[in-house]
Amino acid sequence: MRPLRGADRTLARLRAHARRAAGRDPNPLIRRADRVRSGLVLIGVLTVVALLALCWLPGLLVRDFENAETAQQAPHRHRISAVAVADSAPSDAPQPFSGTAGYETELGWTYPAGTPHRLLVETSDAQRAGTRTQLWVDDSGRPVPPPRTQSDITVDALWTSGSTLLAEAMLGVAAVTVGRAVLHRRAQRAWEREWAQVEPRWTGRAGRSA
Template identity: 35%
Template sequence: MTDARRPARSVPARGMLRGHLRRAFGRDGNPLGRPVDRHRSQAVLMAFLGIALAALVCAGATAADYAMSRPQALAAASRLHRVDAVTLSPPRGADPTVAGRTMYAADAYWSWPGDRNHTGSIAVPRRTSPGSTVSTWVDDRGRPVAAPPSATDTAVNALLIGLFAFCGLTVLVASGLTARLAVLDRRACDSWQSSWALYEPVWSGRTAPGKQAG
């Protein structure tokens, strides 16, 4: 004989959303439905709409940031120049960066603009020996500068800004939903206690307080 008991299935998110939608507009057909249940579903739907709106806003902000930052990066890159520098010393470790990586630098010399020679410290790979040729970036005066951001760097930065903004807005929406549901739960508890005080004496066969049995 097979066991008739089956594990309960989890309700799909789409079905839950459909149920909240019907309940929010009083279309669920549940005769035991209470106004507080409808208000709960309305709060959940508002949270879903808030998150969807936050996603659209952050996506637009990401696209706008990239569209604004990319021309600026190209304009800055047009004033930079890539030159070959010859190292004069072994690489030495600098302070770790934010990402935890240790950058290495070495003394080197290079020429820019034209035949004007410069010496200074540039970023190099870890295993660079003296006398090696290393490509580096300099400005119009020949001073070493960081490499200009690529299109990928600009896109990643814009995406990170959008993601941080979306996470922040989602936290705000979730906090608002939690606060609203807490208020509704207290309201439902107070209503249940009032109803219990009113109807329990009748259900239990006792009379209401202050009255005597007939």
């Protein structure tokens, strides 16, 4: 008889749990608590399979929503060239992540045609007057975030799916832990009741008392 490999051992254990949960295990020592415990194992396995299948659904919904939103915004996002109006001036405000002071740079651009705009922005490097910078604006020429890329959308979808899976796993672990604790207490009380009936006969105390 060849030894069982990992996958074969897992399937064999699941089949054993299925027989025990269905009351078809021929072992006379199997108690009701053992059958319930095997049922919990099967429910846990089926739950894990279902969670793995369903955890992608929120991610797919996020992907579809962001794709639709990006497609809707695309006609109203315009990449224009802004120019530094004057040389940058040192700024006291620390830059994000680096924590070091940056520069204040005033940018100017015209969009739509004939509509000038000015904006003072924080930059990490000093800009000379006349330096050009790419900027995204809406139909009225106001600065807006750049359109989301497919990479951004994919990361959001994966993050949503991963977070969903983690939350489901935590709930599942909590449910299994509580279920096992309740089952253990019930099995312990049942064992004590059975032992109280068997122990006198086992030790002979019942005969001596008679």
